[in-house]
Amino acid sequence: MHSIDLNADLGEGLGPWLMGDDEALLEVVSSANVATGFHAGDPSIMRRTCRQAAQRGVAIGAHVAYRDLHGFGRRAMDIAPEELAADVLYQVSALEGIARAEGAEVAYCKPHGALYNTIARDEGQAQATAEALAAFRPGLRVLGLPATPWQAAAEAAGLRFVAEAFADRAYTPEGLLVSRQQPGSVLHDVELITARCVAMATGQPVADVEGGQITLSPGSICVHGDTPGAVEIARSVRGALEENGITVEPFSSPASAAGTAS
Template sequence: MTDLVIDLNADLGEGFGRWTLTDDEALLSLVTSANVACGFHAGDPGTMRRVCETAAERGVRIGAQVSYRDLAGFGRRAMDVPADELADEVAYQIGALQVFARAAGAAVSYVKPHGALYNRVVADHEQAAAVAAGARLADPGLVVLCLPDSAMHAQAARVGLPVAAEAFADRAYTAAGTLVPRATPGAVITDPAEVAHRAVALAREGRVTALTGEPVGVRARSLCLHGDTPGAVAAAERVRAALDDAGVRVEAFV
């Protein structure tokens, strides 16, 4: 088999106060990049510190998962935020995580929008430009992790930020190559065997089957698993094993 390389990222640190949502300890033994919540949709300072420390110990890359200011809605509610305000809030979130990453002897290597913001910047160039401006303000060397051929991809490249394309093994796709809205039945895939099968197809063949049955081409350097999905650890274990069996090396993209 041809030796291929793929990154495996997961959303981590998505607890707050007494509430814990993601199994950060287990997932940090399986992924190569950690999208760490920065406080606007989840993630308090102590959680950010602990995730950064563990990620640094295990050689996992740290990324800032930035969101609309929507703690009550977990960042998954549509919001309208002025572009200049959004840019400042993106920089603010990255800066918060940078403190804990540096204290752990590591660095924030990339930025990835979360939830409603992620979906918005697939097509909204103004909001995507604001995210890119905020990321560049925090660190002009940050890699932007996003959907390929999206507004976010274009706006990040426009201001000189490196870009890495990602695909989702545990989310359903439309025939147009975008994510199916979470409210749609079948939008979130929880069967570990199915998630692993899709991960291998994405890594080796650059394709996935849309929810409506069409083949969709998706070329990506990183595969995402949602840490808050039920059975996320079991799915990640199956994905790692399946990628290994398929001759795909799992390695950080940055």
């Protein structure tokens, strides 16, 4: 039976301020990208999120980012490779310690926001990020956009690359994400998002931002936890996937396979 992973960005509050309904999403998704303190999150939130994920059998991933709390990690940064590598290693190592205290471990890493987009086109930052994660754990699974410098750097460093697609984001014809500064970059129609996810999971094409067709074959689909209606979207997507005979399970489980894109 075909399977796919559903992931969500979680633990993105700070102090008394919370972002999204993490507990509800943890009942739906199979992997949790836990904010590691640089764009959002703090030790207490990290530990609570890891505990709740472990209790539900949800895989824990490090959602590493630029050091950019005020910009929520969505501002690109010109940062030296050595500094970026140290920042990434610091974040994933901190989450690993907290996850282990809750009887779990970091199963994968997914860079966040501007870092995610930058390493999809910048070889230097992609290599620095990959080298840091390989130093943390050889063979660690990582999420990202396929056919990019990030995939090349990750595989060159011996990491296990898993192609990711986004439930609620528009794509360029090249398979990159449309900038959030552009109108129409974030999708909100639950029925449209659900249909796109089923198409992605079954290797069918979806529309790109220019009206063309692009085929994505992801190993994991992301439902953003900070998107309005995120829980409703996640439930709709999971229900439709299962109705189409697709099992939802962590891509980090032995039976799951990494996706590719064309």
